[in-house]
Amino acid sequence: MDRFLSMEVFVTAVESGSFTVSATLLKMTPSMISKHISALEKRLGTPLLQRTTRRQHLTEAGQAYYEQCKQIMVHVAAAEAGVEAMSSHPKGMLRVSASVWFGSLTLAPLACDYLKVYPEVNLQLSLTDRYVDIVDEGYDVAIRIGNLADSSLIARKLSMFEVAICASPDYLQQYGIPQTPEDLLQHQCLGFSNWHSQGGWKQISPYLNISSALRFESDNSQALRVAAVKGLGIILTPRALLKADIEAGRLIELLPDYTPTARPIHAVYPRNRQSQPKLTTFVDYLISAFSETA
Known part of the structure; x- marks a missing residue:
């Protein structure tokens, strides 16, 4: 063999x-x-x-x-x-890593559109909320959210990551509308378990400790969105995930003055791969797509 x-x-x-x-x-x-x-x-x-x-x-x-x-x-x-860098057109396998919610909701549709433009490229999209070492694990590019630590990777900004605090009309009618972060201690809150390392609900206020009294917790943002729409509690999660529910009135935004500051979204990749046509065209395609929707 x-x-x-x-x-x-x-x-x-x-x-x-x-x-x-x-x-x-x-x-x-x-x-x-x-x-x-x-x-x-x-x-x-x-x-x-x-x-x-x-x-x-x-x-x-x-x-x-x-x-x-x-x-x-x-x-x-x-x-x-x-x-491959000596080739004039993109081809071959492109391995991409992203978080579950961003990859499934935002990146996957753009990746499909990219593949239609570049038919000789094959793309493997891995979605996980854990930190991925793209060099050791063999990825060509990863999408990272938040401020980046100094590293040898090349980083290109794609967009901004915004979150929203929301609850359903039924929930608010039953429990009332919180006016300050401290009011959340008297409410049913939903927790995204993979955000504990980033502060969770403490992103709103460093003195807010409700992690031990979460009404419902999951490592999947879609599961939390469903729980919020069904009136189970207040959610803090990516705005893009809730956009359709907010526009349809299924969810109502809360505490606008306390919403965490938007953070950058970057595409990062190793310097020794920056000359790959499949990689550069993919990142350029994402930058262009995000600029059109800005």
Whole structure:
């Protein structure tokens, strides 16, 4: 078997956590995924993965081998990028990372439009609310929200990220309208669990501590939006997610004087990939699309 392909299969299996998911991503059968990993284990003379019916775990040797394989794949990608840069038109696989709400609501439609313009580009969009190391994990570009820490990555501003504080008319009729952040302590609030590290409701006031008394909490913004529309409580979430509900009157904006300040949205990517036509055209396309809607 092709040793490099087997290494790619192994890395994909580790990161996806499933032979079935890996098979879908690589357009193989699960049995072929298993054969590639078995071939590596036979060549190396040691198990790399321990599998049960529910989970798979890296062995100590597997962890070390995985880290080395990742580095090899990064170097190969850089070499291919140098060759691709000599091409006059975009082509090849573009791997993009974004948060769940932004990726599904805003980025996915723009990515589809981009692919129609550039038919030789294939795009893999990964949506997660965890921090992604795009170099170590092999992404070409990531969409980041908020002020960026100093790094070696190139950052290009796309737009501004705004949030809104809202509740349904039914909820407000039953519980009243809060006038200050402190009033929220007497209300039912909804919590986005992935925002705890960014302050959560303390974005409104550093003295507001309601995290232990949240009426409903989820790591999915859409689930919270549904809860707010159904009158379960007050929501703090991206304005773009609530725009249609606000315009239709299903949600009413609250506390406008206390809404957190808008933060920038950037596309970030490694410097060694900035000459890739598929990457530069994609980022330019996003900048253009956002400028038209500003």
